[in-house]
Amino acid sequence: MNKVSVDLSAPSPYVEQDGRMHRFKRRLSYGFAFRLIKRHFGSAGPKSVLEVGTGSGFFLDFFAQEYPTASAAGVEYDERLLEVTRARAPRATCIQGNAETFDLSPQTFDLIVSFQVIEHLYEPERLVKQARRHLAPGGLLILTTPNLAGVGARHMGQKWHGYRDDHVSLKTADQWKSLVEAQGFRTTYSGSTFFSGIPWMNRMPLGLVNWGLLTVFGAWRWQQGEAYVGAFVPAEPREPSAR
Numbered sequence: 001m002n003k004v005s006v007d008l009s010a011p012s013p014y015v016e017q018d019g020r021m022h023r024f025k026r027r028l029s030y031g032f033a034f035r036l037i038k039r040h041f042g043s044a045g046p047k048s049v050l051e052v053g054t055g056s057g058f059f060l061d062f063f064a065q066e067y068p069t070a071s072a073a074g075v076e077y078d079e080r081l082l083e084v085t086r087a088r089a090p091r092a093t094c095i096q097g098n099a100e101t102f103d104l105s106p107q108t109f110d111l112i113v114s115f116q117v118i119e120h121l122y123e124p125e126r127l128v129k130q131a132r133r134h135l136a137p138g139g140l141l142i143l144t145t146p147n148l149a150g151v152g153a154r155h156m157g158q159k160w161h162g163y164r165d166d167h168v169s170l171k172t173a174d175q176w177k178s179l180v181e182a183q184g185f186r187t188t189y190s191g192s193t194f195f196s197g198i199p200w201m202n203r204m205p206l207g208l209v210n211w212g213l214l215t216v217f218g219a220w221r222w223q224q225g226e227a228y229v230g231a232f233v234p235a236e237p238r239e240p241s242a243r
Helices: 018-029 032-044 058-066 079-088 124-134 152-158 173-181 206-216
Strands: 048-053 071-076 093-096 109-115 137-145 185-192 228-234
Touching: 018 032, 018 058, 032 058, 032 109, 032 137, 032 228, 048 058, 048 124, 058 071, 058 079, 071 079, 079 093, 109 124, 124 137, 124 173, 137 173, 173 185, 173 228
Parallel strands: 048 071, 048 109, 071 093, 109 137
Antiparallel strands: 137 228, 185 228
16 A cells, blocks of 8 residues: 555644635636646647546636636546545546555546645655556646745745645755656646745735736746746657657
8 A cells, every 4th residue: 555645643734614705716727727738738728637636626627617618537546535525526526545546547638737645655655657558649737836045045944835744845946857857758838836825925005916917827837936837748759769
């Protein structure tokens, strides 16, 4: 049995309550993902999506609103979160499974996303390998994860909120990019978010600046932000070398 970082004996810190303001903030937090999706797929959008690690189901809910004819699926290890996701995104087919070993073959997906999940895995490359197996030709993979190269991580030290007992795989943006590419992907976007990991950047009036940047841009092509954001497509097979 694979080792996991989820403590099922303690209350889950990832069960999110619904509410108008919280939903508004969560929708803003996924703005960058929908911009990446639209840039890759155009106005037609993807026909199918798989979310690895559904959390409380907000993304799948927003995705269904954005692309009502697309099919949606999710994988979540924690049964408590799975129950919340099924209630919040009832159109999605969600199953209990491990992000390192999930297998929905022969099913493939146009879009695979995983938000703030890969840092919870002892062998994060296995999630990427499974995503490569399940991604349809021309598909897109989007990953986010805490960024050890970010301003918050570098200046707050052990007080940085990215240091948690269940965050067992923390890396810099460049290290994440290299890990994904080693599993047969080509990077189409590599950047990071802004300053949400610095407490005083979330207080007024600076909070307006931080949320304004998130609303307008979502992420930038820089390596200093709170969370790494990467978009990837399957790499073309290498041509055999001439002899």
